[in-house]
Amino acid sequence: MFKRIFLPLLFGLGGAAILISLGTWQLQRLAWKEAILAEIDTTITAAPVPVPEAPTQDADQYLPVTATGTITDQEIQILGSVKKIGPGYRIVSAFESEDGRRLLLDRGWVALEAKNASRPPVQAQITGNLHWPDEMTSSTPEPDLVAGIWFGRDIPAMAAHLNTEPVLIVLRETSETEQVTAPFPLDSSGIPNDHLEYVLTWFGLAIVWLGMTAFLLWRINRKTL
Template identity: 30%
Template sequence: MNGRRRLGLAALALPIVAGLVWLGIWQVHRLAWKRALIAQVAHKLASAPVDAPGADRWPALSSADSYTRLVVRGRYIPAVPTFVQAATTLGPGYWVLSPLRSDRGFTLLINRGFVPQGDKARPIPTPAGEVAVTGLLRLNEPKGGFLRANDPADDRWYSRDVNAIAAKRGIGPVAPYFVDADAQASPGWPRGGLTVIRFPNNHLQYALTWFAMAALLAGAVGWMALRPSKD
């Protein structure tokens, strides 16, 4: 291969090497972000619960508030529970959502916990009287799930879309979040405390892959440039 062809191939390969290096660096930054996120959530889970955000704080809520431990006091509103398809360590079934009117005057949905598929048809009584619920703040889920869209008309739910559920149940405006209730001391269903908190973290593996590909390609270009010409 003559020198001109070698220079041409090197000119084509070097931008690819640069792109692979950039991808590796990007994954390193993603790794730092993911580790910070995991540490942040772990800190929230270990913290004492704080009061559930009232209406004055709703506009400022963001994903950074997810998994904050909350406590809310009030009374459940008598209403038909909403069953949302779920898959947990206990198998397939449903989350049971019920509206609660807080003692501070706003309404929010409580994910009281999980019930197996066969328990959906059984009566699930709503707790009476004043209650105090502790759990995790979860933001509204309006986009459906399990590759299926929610169907309010048929009361079929695949994600916890609090606004659509509130409209279906006729309970008026609700908080833009729901609370995943903690596990209760009493046995039975619904069973709380089954929130899945998992953040896949493969960024180091991806970074090493991109850097290795860049090194291999750069090595091939270097070998090609330095090998004796046969011309």
Template identity: 30%
Template sequence: MSHPTDDAARREALPARGLLLPALAALAAFLILVGLGTWQLERRAWKEDLLARVEARVHAAPEPVPPSAAWPHLTREADEYRRVRARGTFDHARETLVYTVRGEDAAGPLKGQGFLVVTPLLRPDGPPLLVNRGFVPLGLRDAATRVAGQVSGEVEVVGLLRFPEEASWFVPANDPARDSFYRMDPVGIAAARGLAAAPFIIDQEAGAVPGHLPAGGGTRLAFPNRHLEYALTWYGLAAALVAVAAAFLWTRRGRRPG
């Protein structure tokens, strides 16, 4: 015959065992949410450091384009948005038009659909460089409609060193066979034009281009920085989970068998 004290202990243990798995699941979820919030704070610190470095680079005095021997060692973190300069002659016959849409927040008066004009800069002292000379509207894709901007002779280009655009589900892949380009892919563009050019592109600064086209200086330097908002969201979810778990345990406590 069982003792009344033993029966009471078993009744107390049954609810405790039933709460073990939910409690462990809630703890795991809580730790994950807190971890995600902390990760977002770390990303925020990284983004702010990146913004500070980019701001310093774009306002620095222009440096010579890195020599070809250094190209394999360039990295986004250390070199993108460096302000550089180079001299050479534009090869307008092999320009490439990269489709783009300039929103209302874009610099300059030109908005809407159009193309970025990427032109090889032939140099006497090194391999060609691909230069993003700037934006032209859809109706001016034909170079014959903007002859004044097809400058000849040796020029000096000053601009920002840019790496290839990363692939995105929202941007179609380039189709060189149809001469259709949607992403800044210097290696692919150079190959399509029969060039062995640099693995980066120079975004030319705005300047006194005859006819004002292409319109340079349109590099976007806006980097979304909503990491604090995301961190607070994750921490808020963690706090809500704690509140729900506490309410659940309180409810179960009130339903204990007598």
């Protein structure tokens, strides 16, 4: 009897052990990712500082900054869609700070029909976060400069087009009395975190594997009897 069930039992327990170990590893990865997201949220909402002279992605991603100057009418409209908002255009404008710098300012979203609405220059004190978005892929279309439509935030290309530094501020707050865009501040919700799904998948497979093993052993036991 033992010889008949030894190999199926070994195979079943070994497979379940592998699946459980994978689920445990993903559980550890989940805790790691949640800690990173919490740290990012803490960074995003910290007290703002002046824009560094030469910010870098490695050192200054999500850094809260503040500046005073002019939001110009030189802008780029990026076609996209936001969950719970729908399709629209993300407006990225050239921002001229009081100290003479020209930076990129992501002002947020407007509806499709507001693409060509008037957005005149305005003096404002802004608060936001430095950001280097990872949106450009090999399948992202080139900007349609005739129609004035872009399809992703390409910082070097946008900076060259608007004659600014390759530094992007995503608007969080502004002193504008009449806002012509809906700011879409940064938070960690847009960062993928699929580890819980993987945990449930691997542990679920382990349960199914053990159930199949138990059923196979029951069948073998019946035949032996």
